[in-house]
Amino acid sequence: MILLPVLYVFWLSLTVSSFGQAPVFVGFDNYVRVLSDPYFWRALRNTMIIVLVVVHAELLLGLGVALLFASGIPARPIMLAAVLAPYAVSEISAVVMWRYMFDLDIGYATQVLNFFGLPTLEWAINPVHGLMLVAILSIWLNLPFTFVILYAARLAIPKDLYEAAEVDGASPWQQFRKVTLPLLLPAMLIAMLFRYIFAFRLFSEVWLLTGGGPARQTEVLAVYLYREAFRYNAFGTAAATGWLLVIASLVLALWYLRKLYKEMFATNA
Secondary structure, X not given: OOHHHHHHHHHHHOEEEEOOEEEEEOOOHHHHHHHOOHHHHHHHHHHHHHHHHHHXXXXXXXXXXXXXXXXXXXXXXXXHHHHHHHHHOOHHHHHHHHHHHOOOOOOHHHHHHHHOOOOOOOOOOXXXXXXXXXXXHHHHHHHHHHHHXXXXXXXXXXXXXXXXXXXXXXXXXXXXXXXXXXXXXXXXXXXXXXXXXXXXXXXXXXXXXXXXXXXXXXXXXXHHHHHHHHHOOOHHHHHHHHHHHHHHHHHHHHHHHHHHHHHHHOOOO
């Protein structure tokens, strides 16, 4: 189920093929073509920017919300349902909703920004604003994932450790630095690892919101791959792009897996 499609895509990346065309072996020419394409490097840059912003913003927000819930807030079941609600919304519905909210003429969010004298997000014509809206939407959609991991890890920390820290005269900030943060670090690494991998494959938010426009300025790697495969019918370069995406994800994952190993499994000789 996994190995055969992977091998087929790798073989396809070494050929030139399209609809109704027999594959012709060309070696690594597709990789050279992709790596020499300025649109690929722009898509890679956009992907890296969005990934770095989304993952770290989600981590900080998820950690803050998890600590807030762990400290005790009123109406916790209702608040918990509100925090987890975005994860139950389909990506298509979310994009349609956010497009309406940030519509430059009738959007509620745009009207609120205008009311407070703040600049509006011209996401349809300004590439920077488009990437900003994509990042905000992705954070809103996936924050519950990071929150659940960190909240569960925080609840697993024994209360005895905090009671002992209070007896020793530790302030809340010192308790966070010396108790909470070190014990939450493995969960934080796991959350960041999965979110980095998922964010690298970002597609729906960009394709449904901006379509990679204007002039392919907001294109990300998954959208670049989709265009190569289904708009230009270049299956070889699309497969090569897919493998480059996998390699980038693996390189990133290896660093986090090594950190996880040191934090959780490594023992001193």
